[in-house]
Amino acid sequence: MTVITNVSECSVGNCSFNHDGCTALAITVSGSADHASCATFIDTSISGGLPKMLAQVGACQRAECNFNHDLMCTAPAVKVGPGADAADCLTYTHA
Template sequence: MTTEVASVSDCSVHSCSFNHDGCTAFAITVGGSRDHASCSTFIDTSATGGLPMVLAHVGACQRTECSFNSHLMCGKTDVKIGSGADTADCLSYQPQ
């Protein structure tokens, strides 16, 4: 079982309300479909969201087929979010 919480080390999705020179959401959820994993916390709006500092972690991962998933938590040290099949994908996703 994972005992550490994965950080969001990079987010290149500039249209996300939580991205201010890094992800300012307290935690993100990784969701998506079987062939890719996306950031379910992504919000494309003019409202500014998040904390006053970059601190994001992966709170939950719904991609049970990802090799880093352990009890719905991300076992990777850090993840990167960016454009993929969707606007905001988990670029660290690796299916088993």
């Protein structure tokens, strides 16, 4: 079964893809053993992404997350916001 998880919220104000929601086509979740970060985060003055887009999780590198199945996110939705890094996957839960 293919699951495509939407990025339902992004509260990272300085991300080039965040204007009225995440406008990247897809994000990649990465990070370290104790947290997951949004690897798509870019802090520049350039506004990036598509004009109207609800981003999806393209890949998740956090294999130990409860929502990770075959490196795909199975959470109902993902929230991104400040955490240990400037942009973390706040939906991440360690298995």
